[in-house]
Amino acid sequence: MSTLPPTRAGRRTRIALAGNPNTGKTTLFNRLTGLSAKVGNYPGVTVESEIGTLRLASAGEVELADVPGTYSLSARSAEEVLAIAAICGLPPLAPPDLVLLVVDATALTRNLYLALQVIETGTPVVIALNMWDMLASVGVEIDAAALARELGVPVVPISAQHGQGLDELRLALDRALAEPASARPDQRLVSESPLLREDIASAAAALPEDWRVEDPRRRDALALWALLSLDEHDELASAPKELRDVVLARRRAAADVGRELDAEIIRGRYEWIDAHAPRFLRTRAQVATSRTDQLDRVLLHPVFGFAAFLLAMGLVFQSLFSWADPAIGAIENAIGWFKALVVASLPEGLIADFVGDALIEGVGSVVVFLPQIVLLFLFIGLMEDSGYMARVAFLMDRLMKAIGLHGRAFVPMMSGFACAVPAILATRTMERQRDRMLTMLVVPLMTCSARLPVYALLIAALFPPSELFGFVPVQGLLMVGMYLFSTLVALAVAAVLGRTLFKGSSMPLLLEMPPYRRPDLRSVAAMVWRKSRVFLTEAGTVILACTVVMWGLLSFPRDAQGEARFDARASELAQAGASDEQLAELENERAAAALRHSLGGRLGRGIEPAIEPLGFDWKIGIGLLGAFAAREVFVSTMGVVYGMGGEVDDQTTGLRQRIQQESRDDGAPVYTPLVGLALMVFFALACQCMSTIAVVKRETRGWRWPVFLFVYTGALAWLCAFAVYQGGLALGLG
């Protein structure tokens, strides 16, 4: 992680890369920086942004920061707040030295709205006129030189996808950095009515001093921005109250005399665009039905559209659960091999145990998810880049709305099937805090890939392969059932929370339908690479730390007397010529005794009264405690608990048998199918994931919501597991 220093002094030159969504901004970013880009943190904003290095002939190495795509500078979603902070340089960020604005040439007038806003701030701007090669296909001609003259900033036609015009762009950036005045118009482009000037002056007077408002042009731009952006409830938590009060008062006063400030400000800019467009824009006759239209006729069709959508989802799931398998197996083998190699080279004892069971297994339990994470991001990337994602929101909106969720909640919910951490990050595109919170609180209920090993272990151990009605495999049915169950609970919880805690309407759906484009594989691959790296570092550190702590809890304190007794019995047995089996049996006993003595064992027995009504014993309790760090830890913890060593996964038949044989003091088996079902229900609902809690805390900036999430999912899990177990017993299924 690199950190951007907040002040201008002593830092490298920084260019902010901004633009509307779907303009090929990220493709250009990758073209200009290669794979050198790192995910960095903006200090104080705690939102990542990708920062790459760009080499220019005379300016040398400069930083290029990829800013989230935005249609305007009036922030509504959390992502847009970051965009605004980065472009305008609101505290704690300093204004960038230059803004490189990507403009979609095929949708010029709409894109120029943001361009006008950015130019108004007084920061030097260079415009990259992207998709230049596609102008003919939409029947439009643009005079780039005339556009540059009208705007007063350099304009360079490029095609990011084909890498055309990039040398000219670098040259223009270099020149603009050397002569900032050449990348700024001499005067404000849009002029306001005298009435609006009064509003601007009054808002400008209320701007805080640390917004660097010495430059009158920047002061006016920020005042306009405040008049348009601030509202009673918005995402702009950092805006001072005095400014908000002034803005609200001006808006009310204007409304009283029949003026609408928003419309006046926005109209001013579009009037400028429409008045000047004839000088640089010529529209030829409309082209015949475009490819996008032909595709949409099928993909948005009420019947075929849904069929295509289900097919696409089927493909995603099939790949997540079966295509990823060989890669997961290979990673598991590699980790096992590496562990054996390392442990063999260490002297037997505590250190070898620690390195093998805690460190290597801990890292391994995270790396194992990589294939699924990579595939998921690959699909999301392809769907977004091709333009299909907007269609999905279009198709799903009615369903989501019926539940009280926003159409945009669909993507995070779907991502939740892989991992809640990236899914929660994906909620940033939502414009209303209510919609975003609601989605964030139900996403952890979706069956993430960490639950898979637990389900796989329990189903394989407790439900023998058989067929329902002679052809439906029961094991597969159970797995699908768990997915359905968790999804339905998530939707039900959203419906309840949306009508109670988060009353109010969700933001009206307003989406752009970008034309279909061939996805740029380079930028999709670069995105997958970066997101996977974030997952490995963010989730990795937490899971590793938890595995280490669990290992410590289960290994200490050691029972010296007990160990000595086992040593004595072992040598007795060996002298008596006991079989390997008997020796192994003794080792198991030794491990179980050590476990009972350990802190973890005591904790497990401590919580036993609370989980007994669910049919769980104290050993399962230890597994549950371990799983509160991360669910997949359950499988390896149960391996340790049952003295199998840490080297177990859901495929280990030994652990399955051990689970089948595990008995209570009275000889009855601990694990009945009913207990297994209750355990799976518990796992489906409880938010046993430190990384999720950590990410919710970071995104909501406080402990309130992560604690709420933890408590409500825990209570729900306990109640549902209780209902399953006690209900099953009452029906005589125990």
Next chain:
Amino acid sequence: MTSLDLLSPGTRARLVSIGGERAFRCRLMELGLLPGTALRLVRKADLGGVLELEVRGCRLTVRHLEARSLAVVPLEG
């Protein structure tokens, strides 16, 4: 004068006024759909309850519900 949701697909119209809440109105206007702007209704999604419009060469979608608050005048041809 009529409302956007009552137009049939393929019709061109001029926007007269936008109702609804402020955040929605602002966003629509910032996307270039101001009173006086010409638009074309591209399609209605029967299942989705969503309308697709063409404004300034870009495609936008709005819900049926909100489309009711957009007053339009159909244009000839």
